[in-house]
Amino acid sequence: MQMGSFSDARDSSHRAAPFRLGRRHRAMNLLNLTPNDAERSIAVWVAERGEPPYRLRQIFPRLWTHPAADWTGVTELPRALIDDLTTSAPICRLQLQTRQTSTDGTVKFLWRLHDGLAVESVWIPEGRRRTLCISSQAGCAFGCVFCATGRMGFQRHLDPWEITGQVRELLLDPEFGKPTNVVFMGMGEPLHNWDAVDKALTILNDPHGFGIGARHITVSTVGIVPKLARLAARPEQFRLAISLHAAVSERRAAIMPVEKKYPIGKLMEALRAFARRITFEYVLIKGANDSVRDADELAKIATPLGALVNILPLHPGGAAGLTPVAAGPTRQFARRLKELGVNVTVRRSRGLDISAACGQLRTETDLAASLPSTTVTSSSN
Numbered sequence: 090m091q092m093g094s095f096s097d098a099r100d101s102s103h104r105a106a107p108f109r110l111g112r113r114h115r116a117m118n119l120l121n122l123t124p125n126d127a128e129r130s131i132a133v134w135v136a137e138r139g140e141p142p143y144r145l146r147q148i149f150p151r152l153w154t155h156p157a158a159d160w161t162g163v164t165e166l167p168r169a170l171i172d173d174l175t176t177s178a179p180i181c182r183l184q185l186q187t188r189q190t191s192t193d194g195t196v197k198f199l200w201r202l203h204d205g206l207a208v209e210s211v212w213i214p215e216g217r218r219r220t221l222c223i224s225s226q227a228g229c230a231f232g233c234v235f236c237a238t239g240r241m242g243f244q245r246h247l248d249p250w251e252i253t254g255q256v257r258e259l260l261l262d263p264e265f266g267k268p269t270n271v272v273f274m275g276m277g278e279p280l281h282n283w284d285a286v287d288k289a290l291t292i293l294n295d296p297h298g299f300g301i302g303a304r305h306i307t308v309s310t311v312g313i314v315p316k317l318a319r320l321a322a323r324p325e326q327f328r329l330a331i332s333l334h335a336a337v338s339e340r341r342a343a344i345m346p347v348e349k350k351y352p353i354g355k356l357m358e359a360l361r362a363f364a365r366r367i368t369f370e371y372v373l374i375k376g377a378n379d380s381v382r383d384a385d386e387l388a389k390i391a392t393p394l395g396a397l398v399n400i401l402p403l404h405p406g407g408a409a410g411l412t413p414v415a416a417g418p419t420r421q422f423a424r425r426l427k428e429l430g431v432n433v434t435v436r437r438s439r440g441l442d443i444s445a446a447c448g449q450l451r452t453e454t455d456l457a458a459s460l461p462s463t464t465v466t467s468s469s470n
């Protein structure tokens with residue numbers, strides 16, 4: 090019997106976390122577990138090896154609260170233990186493929202995954218706030234017309250560790266550190282990958298994980314109604330952003346195919362059960378959703394929910410033939426909403442020069458396929 094081996098866990102699994110030990114040795118990805126399950130798993134492993142219980146306090150924090158790049162750097166552990174951990178529970182990392190810095194300070198990271206696919210994260214500094222926009226899928230199945238990721242099509246779901254790994258990698262980089270805010274607004278539809286995102290939310294928020302407050306974590310979704318109920322059932326006050334982009338069903342269906350499956354009426358029903366702050370994201374597209382009637386219909390659904398409306402400019406990267414709305418009419422649209430009692434903000438573009446603005450995460454991923462995996466490009470400014 091091989092003593093003290095993590096067992097029964099598959100690297101890619103994000104089902105209920107096992108922590109019993111067995112005969113067969115199989116490497117476990119502890120970063121794919123919730124902090125509670127990881128702690129129990131390590132405690133059992135330590136006990137089975139006959140190690141003193143304090144080893145748990147040396148190993149466990151190196152997952153998230155004081156992350157280690159790999160076990161060999163955890164020098165307070167004896168060599169034999171480091172070797173066993175490296176074999177039994179290696180620390181899985183995302184590989185940085187490229188990094189680009191915008192003239193406005195936004196930084197875009199392209200991470201290479203173990204199977205050769207790639208995803209992007211965007212670091213957005215603003216005053217004391219450091220927001221990290223993370224991806225939950227490689228590609229996306231939802232095909233919103235304004236979105237470059239949607240044009241890629243769906244590649245695969247990310248595992249919990251690949252989602253939270255985007256935060257972990259920056260914690261390991263002294264130039265960045267811990268973000269104050271995390272938003273699921275990168276590649277993919279987070280509620281389409283609910284099981285992994287559910288676990289990732291726990292890892293991000295748990296004090297033994299990254300300890301980021303729930304009100305500083307935003308899940309942005311097109312509105313997959315059954316999964317919204319699952320998110321609403323969580324006790325933490327995670328923020329919710331709805332990619333709305335039109336308040337009239339036929340108008341929305343022309344922009345977002347998901348409207349046919351989960352029409353706006355059903356979405357609003359689900360949102361009424363959501364007892365926390367909601368934001369509507371609204372990319373203004375000329376002729377598609379920018380009329381006075383569009384504003385009036387938007388006000389009708391935003392006001393009773395007390396929702397904040399974020400008006401976003403249209404960025405290049407989506408389907409051909411879409412036209413952005415100029416600054417003047419954008420202000421008029423926002424003014425109309427304000428007159429109707431809606432809390433509204435007009436967001437400026439961030440990271441446009443590096444294709445890191447909302448809806449643009451695609452180009453560098455495609456490019457990545459042709460780059461050597463160790464390439465790191467620096468700032469474009």
Ligand code: SF4
Nearest residue numbers: 229232233236239277
């Ligand atoms: S906006 Fe979100 S859901 Fe829509 S295609 Fe883009 S990534 Fe997918």
